[in-house]
Amino acid sequence: MADSLTTLRKDLSVDQQLALRTAASRLLTEFAGTYGVETIERFLHTSYDQFASGSSVPNYLPLLAERFARQRLQALARVEGHHRDGRPVVLFLCTHNAGRSQLALGFFTHLAGEAAVAWSGGSEPGTGVNPAAVAAMAERGIDISTEYPKPWTDEVVRAADVVVTMGCGDACPVFPGTRYENWEIDDPAGRSVAEVRPIRDDVERRVRRLLDQLGVPVTR
Template identity: 50%
Template sequence: MTDQPQAVYGLLTPEATLHRLADQLAARFPGIFTRETIDRYVVESYTALARTSTVTTHLPVLTERFATERLTALAQAKGAIDSDVCETLFVCVHNAGRSQMAAALMALHGGDRVHVRSAGSQPMASIDDAVVAAMAEVGISLGEEFPKPLTDDVVRAADVVVTMGCGDACPVYPGKRYLDWQVRDPAGLSLGEVRAIRADIDTRVRALLAELHPAITPA
């Protein structure tokens, strides 16, 4: 979203960094949100990611991406931004395995006819290594992805919410489709076991996509 070099962020104090991010987001959402709302979302997003982050080097960049995603979702929920594709949200506990795999597979098979988000009720600091390796085997890189906490705005923007083992953490809004997939948690499992989970999720994603868009032939 920004051409601001990451190295510059490292020279700024956290307060200056967040102010710079808010400036950029205010320019991206003119007339949609007040500056107070943007400031709040930036600070909330930074604080939420900092709780689980073990390395702060990339925290400003991740904050920018997370705050942008949340504000975009909020704008969609308010009707300020139109979306002509199916908004799908995948939620698990840690957003480090199942929901990341499901989101990546849905994006792969659905292409530009779906928009996918993922989140966790108790996000971890990073995506599981075996999950990253298993997805790389099928040509999907998770190198740019990161665990994100579940927020109300992304739920409100979703048309379909798929939960996997996170219980009642996800708020329920009328007019949305909610599914609960009983999928094994890949945390701590071997690569072979994660491959089986990947195959299970892939089958479920293809079936859901066929329901949402019967004309789509998944890749």
């Protein structure tokens, strides 16, 4: 695998190539028996390319690519029937994946724990999560500072049992057989922490209601 990755990415520095080779090795171990080298490499490199053009922190790109590739491979495994654990999967979508969808993802993950799966994405991903949203969530003891804006992909949308859209309009993907909800929620972009708090609380109420509808127990 190392030789293949080196050959494929001559446009990268030695350190970036090494980081991608290490990421590919981890992914190959995680998905052993499900996906092989070619699929792992394809998902890893296309994930890398998703972030390369807009990132100001190139040394962080291999890690972002690995995280996104892992999510996409998990989604593909669900779509193809390789992995069905009975847990509901919810996808939160907004325009930049920097505010509303990250608030929803943070609450859902915090409240559901291991009982459900949540992902998020944007039609036009930004370059970072809204700092006011990060601060507002920190007030509730939820850390979303390590999250990052990312696009959605077909396999991620197809793997979701519920797709919640927030402001992405016609750009939001539609697949037959998937449950869709549209939440009319104010955009936190350009707002202070004080202004984001009521948006945060609105998102929490909606997430709690969705978890109740899905039959997911909430202990917090």
